[in-house]
């Protein structure tokens with residue numbers, strides 16, 4: 001009952017998402033800690049290429065579900081595939097990456113299997129049986145969860161384990177038949193749309209999180225706001241540094257108030273209590289006050305630095321490792337100049 005199944009979908013065109021490779025490490029370690037067997041199950045387009053990436057994980061069985069009807073990320077066919085694969089394995093613990101594609105379907109899969117699910121899992125251990133760690137109450141309380149019900153589905157958050165590096169040969173793939181009904185195929189994915197200008201500024205794998213606050217659009221020491229200069233400095237920096245762009249709530253809320261805002265920003269960039277809690281090794285906040293509802297979103301950022309004109313801002317009160325009391329316009333112009341010279 002405590003055997004472990006690692007379940008994932010492929011990326012469009014084949015291969016596995018990084019979050020899946022990280023979750024495979026967590027699943028493999030859990031199976032090892034429990035002395036349990038590990039199965040690998042994959043569905044979607046290009047399962048053969050993806051199967052190679054799971055080699056070396058020590059899987060007993062490699063179950064695959066492929067076919068044109070499973071290539072689209074849609075609820076009906078994804079839920080049918082995940083259910084069929086979990087049934088074919090029969091494992092009591094199903095570990096899957098918390099990608100948006102699986103987050104959408106796995107609660108339904110748990111119901112179909114008569115099991116239970118926990119999401120946003122940040123750690124797995126085999127202490128006296130399977131034990132999952134996750135955070136509650138907007139990342140303020142860390143809890144440990146055990147469940148008697150099986151199958152127990154665990155969706156593991158990205159950035160919480162090292163990615164598995166495939167080596168050697170994967171076991172022979174066992175195709176699993178998935179019954180996909182016409183109703184399961186009612187939805188057709190016609191494309192994807194990005195908010196704002198279409199420029200992708202959210203990069204979960206980036207080493208640096210660069211946060212822009214509302215100060216970028218406020219009156220500056222010369223008595224005038226300079227949003228156009230700000231826009232150029234921010235975009236230049238995130239492109240040159242390959243950084244991910246975060247925002248304070250005040251900055252992204254300005255759009256609703258008809259004030260100048262940045263087209264490449266949306267509420268998806270917001271970090272904090274009512275925004276995201278990203279995991280980057282380093283973070284740099286600029287023109288952002290560092291109030292608690294914002295900084296709570298920095299919980300998992302390794303090293304925190306901030307640039308603010310105000311020496312008494314929130315960052316100065318134990319929230320940043322380093323606070324530069326300086327004009328962010330001048331600092332970022334200089335940093336961009338140095339980055340350009342390095343190219």
Ligand SMILES: Cc1cc2nc3c(=O)[nH]c(=O)nc-3n(C[C@H](O)[C@H](O)[C@H](O)COP(=O)(O)OP(=O)(O)OC[C@H]3O[C@@H](n4cnc5c(N)ncnc54)[C@H](O)[C@@H]3O)c2cc1C
Pocket residue numbers: 212213214215216218220247248249250251270271272273274275276286287288289290291292293294297307308309310313326327328329
């Ligand atoms: C229930 C609730 C939930 C919330 N959730 C969130 C959340 O999820 N995320 C979030 O961000 N906020 C959240 N907030 C809002 C939060 O409390 C703050 O209002 C917000 O974070 C402030 O944004 P800011 O620091 O960008 O703007 P401001 O408070 O306006 O600060 C601007 C800063 O820019 C600095 N500055 C200006 N010009 C320069 C310059 N040239 N160089 C350097 N510094 C400069 C100023 O000194 C100032 O400190 C929430 C609030 C509530 C009540």
